[in-house]
Amino acid sequence: MGDLRDLYQETILDHSRRPRNFRTLADADRKVEGFNPLCGDRVTVFVSLEGDQVKDISFQGSGCAISTASASMMTEKLKGKTAVEALSLFEGFHALVTGKLEARGNGSELGKLEVFSGVSEFPIRVKCATLAWHALKAALTGAEQTVSTE
């Protein structure tokens, strides 16, 4: 049961119970649905841009604690960031949850997102943690309307 505390950290449980920015954005410039066909989790990410900057970001959908908390904390993190910064954060986050990057604590670029480092011990849950991020990436690069983890 020890590893479970690493995965389900209090911050994650809090965001899964009370997700932030959990709403639609009527004036969103970009809207992309992320879908995990393995479990049926769905998350729609809404982004409104001002120039190259994320002016507002929100999400809707249903998923497990990991995917909901990840989406919630992603929206908190990305408000005000440029598209380039957001994509770089995704790279860092992906490296973190796949165990390629260790949590560094204070002052790291990922900041609070480092609570997801426990995911790396649960490879099957990486897709949960990155679902909203994949949708975000598609939204920022304008690639598709729907992305799938498969």
Add this chain to the structure above:
Amino acid sequence: MSGTSEALKTGPRAEPVRFDVEAIRRDFPILHQEVHGRPLVYLDNAATTQKPKAVLEVLQRYYTQDNANIHRGVHELSQRATAAYEGAREKVQRFLNAASSREIIFVRGTTEAINLVAHSFGGANVREGDEILVSTMEHHSNIVPWQILCDAKKARLRVIPVSDRGELEMESFDRLLSPKTRLVSVAHLSNALGTLNPVKQIIRKAHARGIPVLLDGAQAAARVKLDVRDLDCDFYALSGHKLYGPTGIGVLYGKADHLEAMPPFMGGGDMISSVTFERTTYNKLPYKFEAGTPHIAGVIALGAAVDYVDSIGLEAIASHEEELLHRATEGVLSIPGLRVIGTAKEKAGILSFVMEGIHPHDLGTILDQQGIAIRAGHHCTQPLMERFGIPATARASFGMYNTPQEVDALTEGLGKVREVFG
């Protein structure tokens, strides 16, 4: 198989005297391991069952002693392989109580069996405006092949609704049967709800209108004593790996009249009697539907699996699993906020549930950390999940080797979910 089965020693073959779950467990080497430091509790039998030593040894023996291609070989190994392969067909015939081994077609699994019927039977018999009848609780494998067929033929897929308890709405079924209906294809036992459908009634009503019926037996084959002649189904599809046999092998049973009339599914070796560029004559049943070198080892091992299941007895297995299901249902219902999805009167071996505020995937991870393997997800039944307004369920499914203690471990494990989630 002599001397390999602990469970076989407990009683004479045809008449199992006592269901000895500990003896059965000794026949399944995989069960004796720890996962995350806890004894493995394998409750994902609806996804796939574990394999007894009798099956593993047959696979090993085939590849170490008898491996050869079947049917046209003149040499000793080929004759042995052919005899074992055709012997397995007869075992499956007896297992299903089919009238003839010609009615037993080896395929990769239930999915391929249904695709075969959709392609060959559907291709020959379904026209524009015709209807195929399935139900809301079907596995995607019993939906999508019919959608492909209906798209190609401009036919229509009709759906029998499911009640809040997870039972087929039989009045709707009666109304949906029409002169346009070409085939009814339903699950014998629902993989997501555990509902045992009234298949005899369905078959009787469909036959009264001359409509053939396919039963998706993926879940029922390991949990219900089968008699295809008594059921009078036209087609029965099953997977070996859910019946304590290997993956990659399954069975399509079809009444000979249908199979004779149907065109082949795939072309290639073994399904052919003679070939010229002007004209090809197809082989007789069952070979007409077995193109290419089949999964010979898989077939022989499936034969060993049905022998093993027969040695324990499906009635005994069913009654054992009924006790487990009852105990598990009572147990999980003691957990606050837990709701069982699928509360049909007739159920077997499968328990689906959701827990308020906690996604099934999180349940699955927390149980896994305690060595308990369940499945979490939509179970390839997305329309059914939509019917119940849920994205997914957690599902525990039982096998002959599960024990009441394992069921209690599940209940205790679920109790710990609140410890993690607060």
